[in-house]
Amino acid sequence: MILPIVAYGHPVLRQTATDIDKDYPGLEKLVTDMWETMYASNGVGLAAPQINRSIRLFVVDTEQMFEGMDEDEKGEYPDNPGTKAVFINAHIVSLDGELWPYNEGCLSIPKIREDVNRNREVTLRYLDGQFEPQEKTFTGISARVILHEYDHIDGKLFIDHISQLKRKLMKGKLTDISKGKVRVDYKMMFPQ
Numbered sequence: 593m594i595l596p597i598v599a600y601g602h603p604v605l606r607q608t609a610t611d612i613d614k615d616y617p618g619l620e621k622l623v624t625d626m627w628e629t630m631y632a633s634n635g636v637g638l639a640a641p642q643i644n645r646s647i648r649l650f651v652v653d654t655e656q657m658f659e660g661m662d663e664d665e666k667g668e669y670p671d672n673p674g675t676k677a678v679f680i681n682a683h684i685v686s687l688d689g690e691l692w693p694y695n696e697g698c699l700s701i702p703k704i705r706e707d708v709n710r711n712r713e714v715t716l717r718y719l720d721g722q723f724e725p726q727e728k729t730f731t732g733i734s735a736r737v738i739l740h741e742y743d744h745i746d747g748k749l750f751i752d753h754i755s756q757l758k759r760k761l762m763k764g765k766l767t768d769i770s771k772g773k774v775r776v777d778y779k780m781m782f783p784q
Contacts, residue, residue: 597778598642652741653674671732708750770783
């Protein structure tokens with residue numbers, strides 16, 4: 593089932609999400625719905641707070657980003673062929689590598705994109721979709737998308753990583769989004 597994406601301004605996007613256990617009600621269906629929602633909205637990642645659930649859960653599929661690239665382009669990214677995974681109760685173990693800029697957007701903040709500096713590498717401790725403990729290091733685009741989604745479970749947004757001046761300049765657009773004055777081709781839930 594495709595779920596509505598929570599828009600900028602909704603309080604759930606600013607909450608620090610809580611860990612869950614494998615008895616979380618409807619977890620398997622929720623993960624399936626998150627994949628379906630992410631693909632239907634042309635996303636590469638989706639965090640539970642974006643569907644109005646303040647839990648430490650997100651899904652990522654950067655494999656799809658590499659599908660249209662030629663071999664030379666793929667060679668620029670150390671994480672080719674990407675990552676497709678479920679992350680439950682994720683916690684950062686370490687951030688490594690230099691900061692690098694990349695133009696990011698967010699399903700909860702449609703029509704706004706900005707360059708964001710993030711580390712090239714992140715090591716995470718998490719539970720996978722089968723609730724098996726994992727500790728893995730991710731690099732490149734996969735690390736970036738994971739860090740973007742990780743921010744969501746910590747109550748942060750990609751615009752928190754840009755200058756105050758840029759945020760001030762986009763204030764009108766952000767206000768419009770929170771009031772539902774934005775057109776997208778996916779379902780959204782706007783703050784009351």
